[in-house]
Amino acid sequence: MKLFGDGRIALRDDPRMAERLDWGQRRRSLPDPEAILVPRDGDPRCEPWVCPPWFDPSAGVEALRRRQRGGAWTYLATPSGVERELHAMASPRPAGGWSVGVIGLGRVGGVAATTLASLPVRQSGVRELVLFDVDAANLERWRLELGSIGLWRGRGALPSVRVASPETMFAECDAVLFVATQTVPPLGVQGEVRLVQLAPNRAILRTCLDHAVVAGFGGLFLVVSDPVDWLAQAAFVDSNTDARGGFTGAGLPPERIAGLGLGVMWARALAAARAAGCETRVRARGAAFGPHSVDVIAFDDLVDADPELSAAMTESARRCNYHVRSQGFLPYVGPGVSSVGLTLPRLLAGREAPAAAFLDGIFFGAPTRLDWGAHPTPHRLGSAVWPAVADLHARLRRQAPDLGLAPGLLAF
Ligand SMILES: NC(=O)c1ccc[n+]([C@@H]2O[C@H](COP(=O)([O-])OP(=O)(O)OC[C@H]3O[C@@H](n4cnc5c(N)ncnc54)[C@H](O)[C@@H]3O)[C@@H](O)[C@H]2O)c1
Incomplete structure (x- = not known):
């Protein structure tokens, strides 16, 4: 077995990729790598490029309920962007916490x-x-408002705050939050208030992606x-598509x-579970799946869901923003x-949290864990839960081409 790379990670028996990365054989004097990666075959338009051992990239939506056992860290060698990713993965971890950029400081x-x-740095993991x-x-x-947040004595520190251009932010930050929008549909607008933002926000997003690249x-x-x-899907598709609409993988x-x-x-x-007097149980056993939209579904218990309570929770998740709007x-x-x-x-601490991660060609909201990349975490899903979740995923996947967001359709 030959290992390549002197950083936090090493590649096993892949001299060709090692050459692309300009990595020599790993020096024996170094500590063991944190992860040893092996190449795998797969479609970079539909699967994560780098995968931890517990996530099965070939399982499709089944990965939501199937844990891979005895696997290895793997990567796809075909997309050129994986070279940048492997370099980043081999670099030292952010020292003293994460530097987090925020683009868009509206509401x-x-x-x-x-x-x-x-939040103190030791609690949030965010150092600036x-x-x-x-x-x-x-x-x-x-800058002034956030700079006016300070602690009284004690040893804990709060994150520092500074301003930077997007160019600098992408060069220096470990994570960037995209919260900018052209406009939010005003009060009084009936119906859909999120999907209508796709085109204008995708245009803002594209300029950010240019800086990132x-x-x-x-x-x-x-x-x-x-x-x-x-928009998460657009970040993937648009940063990986050339002027002729082909998939670049760069x-x-x-x-x-x-x-x-x-x-x-x-x-x-x-909130609905709290009103029903069972918040503690639901927090331990339930979850929500799907998008930040009226298509979201929630369950009080992933194995043995109560249909009535799950329906009330789903309704609450879907309607609450309209109730706030109706108050003016x-x-x-x-x-x-919360989000x-x-x-x-x-997420930054590697603990499970509700988020949308890439699953079989689309970004899908589910219990998710950051293990270098963000991946949905497998759970036992009962007979009332699994069909609804799988159906929702399939429906969203069918919707992607209509929005021009199906990476699987790009020529490669
Ligand atoms: N994820 C969630 O849980 C969640 C929930 C509610 C709303 N939202 C969405 O969050 C987004 C922001 O909503 P909001 O109420 O804060 O909007 P907002 O109008 O209050 O703020 C948007 C901010 O983006 C800035 N901006 C616009 N173009 C920019 C650009 N090119 N670069 C940098 N900044 C730019 C604006 O100056 C403004 O400060 C909306 O799309 C909204 O629908 C998300």
């Missing part, structure tokens, strides 16, 4: 940044917040703006992109806190 971005700025907003006065306002960004790209799951790896919108859906579902306000506190402030620290 949601402001509340999200406030929550993260109020790096801010950017296209509106200079708003940016300065948030120029900077050789190897960090995590986290989409908070609506429509969360489809952009962001799908597992280094995630959507953060399921956190608030779960919190809204949990846009919902943004629950979203900023980002409470979710990101768990």
Whole structure:
């Protein structure tokens, strides 16, 4: 067995990829690598490029309920972007916590940044917040506001706060949150308020992706703006598509992109469980699946779901934002806190959290864990849960081509 690479990770018996990376044979004097990776075959348009041993990339949607046993860390050698990814993976871990960029400091971005700025570094894992907003006065306002959050004595530290251009952010941050939007549909608008944001927000996203590619960004790209799951998909598709519409594989790896919108859906579902007097049980056994939209589904128990309670939780997750709107306000506190402030620290710590990760060609909301990349975590799913979850995934997958977001259709 030959190992290549002197960093945190090593490749096993793949001299060709080692040559592409300019990695020599691993020196014997070095400590054991944190992960040993082997190449695998697969379609980089539909599967994660780098996979931890517990996630089976060939299982499709079955990965939601099937844990791979005895596997190895694997990678796809075909996309050129995997070279940047392997270099990033081999680099030292962020020292002292993560540097997190926030693009877009509106209502949601402001509340999200406030929550993260109020959590001690040892709790959140975030050592600094790096801010950017296209509106200079708003940016300065948030630099001052977040800079006005401070602790009284004690040894714990809060994240530091600084401003940077998107170019600098992608060159220096370990993770970037995309929370910018052109406009949120105003109060009084009936019907869909998220999917209508796809085209304008995708245009803003594209300029960010250009910066990411120029900077050789190897960090995590986290989409908070609506429509969360489809914009996460757009981050993958658009950064990996050339001018003629072909798949390049030179952009962001799908597992280094995630959507953060399921956190608030779960919190809204949990409100129904709380009202029914069973929050503790539901928090331990239930979950939400699917997009940050009216298609989300929630269950009180993944193995033995109570149909009535699950329906009430689903309804609560789907309707709560409309109830807030009907009171004359846009919902943004629950979203900023639950989807980002409470979710990101768990994800960064490698703990399971509600988020959308790449699964069989689309970004799909599910209990998710960051193990280098973001992957849905397998769970035992009962007879009332599995068909509904698999159906929803299939429906969203069928919708992707209509939105111009089916990576599997790109020529490769
Ligand atoms: N993920 C969730 O849980 C969740 C929940 C609710 C809303 N949202 C979505 O979050 C997004 C933000 O909502 P909001 O209420 O904060 O909107 P907002 O209008 O209050 O803020 C948007 C911010 O983006 C900035 N911006 C616009 N173009 C930019 C660019 N090119 N670069 C940098 N910044 C730019 C604006 O200056 C503004 O500060 C929306 O898409 C909204 O639908 C997400």
